[in-house]
Amino acid sequence: MKDLQELRARLDVIDAQIVDLYKERMDIAREVGADKVKTGKKVFDPIREQAKLDQVTELLEDGFYQKGIGELYAQLMSQSRKIQYQILIEEGKENKSVFTPVAELPVSSKEIVYQGVPGSYSQLATKKYFGEDAKLKNVRSFREAVAAVVDQEADYSVLPIENSSAGMVSDVYDLLVQYEATIVGEVILPISHALVGVKGATLNSIKEVYSHPQALSQSSEYLEEHPDWKQLAIGNTAVAAKQIKAAGDITKAAICSEEAASLYELEIIDQGINRNENNSTRFIVLAGKKIYKKDAKKVSICFELPHVSGSLYRILSHVIFNDLNMTKIESRPIKDRTWEYRFYVDFEGNLQDAGVQNALLGIAEESKNLLILGNY
Missing domain, CATH: 3.40.190.10 (Periplasmic binding protein-like II)
Structure with missing residues (x-):
């Protein structure tokens, strides 16, 4: 049996070969990108890429190796596309910003x-x-x-x-x-919520509490200590305060800001009821x-994706590859399309930055309905 040092030495030789071949492959991908600029062909060709994945996986018989080589080539082709998007940016062939x-x-x-x-x-x-x-x-x-x-x-x-x-x-x-x-x-x-009521209202007199659903949620821990209070959602915290003032009922209270309490001449029954100093x-x-x-530092976008494995990972790789710091991601269901979602992403950068332009070009090519929500 070969000792560990010998095996590692062989791996070092193979790794050096892989690095050389990787560089050669990326150099050729750059030439392919230059040709696409001249001919106007799209960078992303999913049919061609799938054919290549099928071709390389068929060269191996072991199922584990087939899956591994498929993941490796998916990454290689993803990196090739990113190089080609850079070429489009450099040649000024990308879609011009409407911003x-x-x-x-x-x-x-x-x-x-x-x-x-x-x-x-x-x-x-x-x-x-x-x-x-x-x-x-x-x-x-x-x-x-x-x-x-x-x-x-x-x-x-x-x-x-x-x-x-x-x-x-x-x-x-x-x-x-x-x-x-x-x-x-x-x-x-x-945000610091106050429990407010009309003159004479106390914790013991309250039977109903009105506020915006978010304010009720943010004050849930406090409200749980008063299980007999009926919680009623309303469109706005200040609207709740205004409504309590109009009702003139000591059994009704509102959750709102102290400024709203002062404006509507309500008494503060309890302060800081959201109990979260960082709220x-x-x-x-x-x-x-x-x-x-011009000095904007954050970009917000949204996009839709095909319902296939790994699609979100591939899109977010454009953010990672261009050294952009993603600060937020959210998803929302798409109306009338069961189990399909729209993704909202924030990342640091400015629309004039080459890295941002490259990332947005790649995302636009490989997602559906990209919308730049703003740069601020």
Whole structure:
């Protein structure tokens, strides 16, 4: 039996050969890419790639080896495509971006829209981003807020996209695709919920608690300590406060911000009931135009994938290969298509970066319905 050192020495020789062959293969892939630029052929040819996978796996009889060589060649062809996408970028053959870089976000005399009523967290986030003197307008629904910018009725709208403890705001994700509005900014707002009521209301008098579903969820631990309270979901935390004020009933309470309590002259019964010092909500700033600030540092995209094994892995490899840091991924079911999903991905970068352009080109070629949601 050969000793371990001898076996390792043989592996070193084989590995050196593999490295040389790998380089040779990638050099040829680069030449293939140059030819595709001249002829206008698409980089991704799934029929050709599948034929190659079938060919190499048939050269081996052992099932384990067949699977292994299939995975190896899938990676080799993926890397070959990435080299060819780089060539398209270098030759200026990629699809030109419809996004326009700007030094600062333009603001006209139009209003900035948020969902809810005065005193809502959305209003607080809007003021935090645009300043106390900004001209604001509130609307009833997320859909109205998005439609306002798409229809050029407002410069920008501000909507919650996710909470650090309760997760994504799914309705907003869906609206981004339906309306193709553009994310041009974001603002993080620390969230501290208060339990509020009319004068005379106490913990013992409360029978019903009103708030937005997210606020109820974020305060679930506190609410579980009061199992007799009936929880009622409402469209907005500040709307809940306004409704409690109008009712004038000591058995009814709302969960909202302290600012909303002050605005509607309600008494704070308990503070910080979400019991999470790190609880924050991320709000996005939407525009109706395809613009981004020149110093933008995050890209948000969404795409659909064929329902086949490994498709998400192959798409995300474009982010990895181009040294981009992915900061978030979410999925949402696609309406009327059972068990099919749309993926939302955030990664660091700017649309002017070569790595970002290369990644987006590869994702566009190999996914379905890529939509760049924004660079901010």
